[in-house]
Amino acid sequence: MKVARAKRLAARILERYPLYRLIPVPEVRRHAATIYHSRRPWEEFADFVRSVGIPTSRLSSGRRAAQAAFRAGYDDLLAPALTALEQRFPRSADIHELWSGLHEYRGDYDDALRSAVKARKLRPRAASAAARVVRLTYHVKDQETADSEALAVLRQFPLAPPVLSAVCRGAQTPEQFDRVHGFWRERISDQAKLTRAVRPLALGALRTGQVEVARDLYGEAIRLVATGAATAKPIAKASLAGRGAWTAIQDLCAAFERAGLTFFFAAGTALGLVREGRPLPGDDDIDVGVLESDWDRDRIIEVFVRDPRFLVNSHPDSPKIGLTHRGGARVDIFRFHEEAGRVWHDGVFVRWHNSPFTVVTRDLNGVKVPLPEDADRYLTENYGDWRTPNPGFDAFTDDAPNVEITWPEYLRVHLVRRAYQKLVGGDRAGAAEDLRRAEEDDLARLVVEGSR
Secondary structure (H helix, E strand, C coil): CHHHHHHHHHHHHHHHCCHHHHCCCHHHHHHHHHHHHCCCCHHHHHHHHHHHCCCCCCHHHHHHHHHHHHHHCCHHHHHHHHHHHHHHCCCCHHHHHHHHHHHHHCCCHHHHHHHHHHHHHHCCCCHHHHHHHHHHHHHHCCHHHHHHHHHHHHHHCCCCHHHHHHHHHHCCCHHHHHHHHHHHHHHCCCHHHHHHCHHHHHHHHHHCCCHHHHHHHHHHHHHHHHCCCCCCCCCCCCCCCCCCHHHHHHHHHHHHHHHCCCCEECHHHHHHHHHHCCCCCCCCCEEEEEEHHHCCHHHHHHHHHCCCCEEECCCCCCCCEEEEECCCCEEEEEEEEEECCEEEEECCCEEEEECCCCEEEEEECCEEEEEECCHHHHHHHHHCCCCCCCCCCCCCCCCCCCEEECCHHHHHHHHHHHHHHHHHCCCHHHHHHHHHHCCCHHHHHHHHHHCC
8 A cells, every 4th residue: 555655656746847857767767757748738748759659668658648649649659559558568448448549530440349348348347438338339239239238338337427428329219218218217216316417318318309308307407406406516618628629620621631622610610710810718619611512421421430530420410510539629510501692501400691701711820721701701790799708608599690590499408408507507597597588487486496
């Protein structure tokens, strides 16, 4: 026990201070330098790894360096280092998880699943490893086998967010989701625990077209919290901060250019690039547009399926194409089509219009990024006063001057979901207002009365 504490203390010291400069032994100095630089932003750490390589004599530094190389896409360094690390540390679940991630981004789903299964066997109590197995099983196995695996994992981890998310995303039909939902209800006797599962369960309902079920789930969770029958942690807003958004933008530009496809950065990404010269760290994804004359959904998907820096994770019924970049940034690609003298792009339950525009290229930080030519007009149509930051802006409501609701029932779910997020964040007044807008007056009164 004392030895373990001493090792943890030594690691903390190496992380905080550049003591590696004083170490004469090259191998030890490299290990200590890697530990120290791993505390820097991961892009900087990846540059360090690029210059010195991935150490393989010690697991802690090798694992950290390999993770940075994975996020940066330095596969020429990563693959041989993982081979060496696996030979030296065959019982490291982290190394097998990294192998799984590398295979997955390369499109080798069978190998990705095999590595994920190894990681899970080595770390059977880790929800993240189990969730990876569920997600990849849906890629590799038939639906019945994948559903069976999903329920088995859900039985072990009924309240783990990554498992719930993977299982609910695997449901493709209302019947599949109903089976998952019913199984979860049977497994959890204390229904107050719904607050720990409501978000992935509601998402599963929405993905299978059951908007009423999703709304009821959020309504039930709101009642639990408003009456004090359950508690819930505030929900952290998803953001691009720390997810390598600029690297993702560079990789998007390179991928589209290699494929000979014309595109541009749109919506919040255009706002950040024009106003601040970078993606907005508080934004939750990168928005990309493709004009209808250049739109070929199958070809675009094929481009990114073949690109080892991106995963394609589109829902088949979604009008957009969803990607995830190695660094963690999410990307949405929208088709922009002309109708009645305007250019529109569609979300799941809304669509947005703009005046017709041409696309020009601007040089930002040495990267040529395509944007709508009349940026002021484009951004004004999207945001009104776009020059003044508005952290609470919601493009799916009438905050956006150019929004049109196409699925009112889904908007009600969005407002109830937003009300739940506000409620657990302590904003009862804001939650009640959203519930009134969603025509959930009884819930709104309950939220207000619960604060007295």
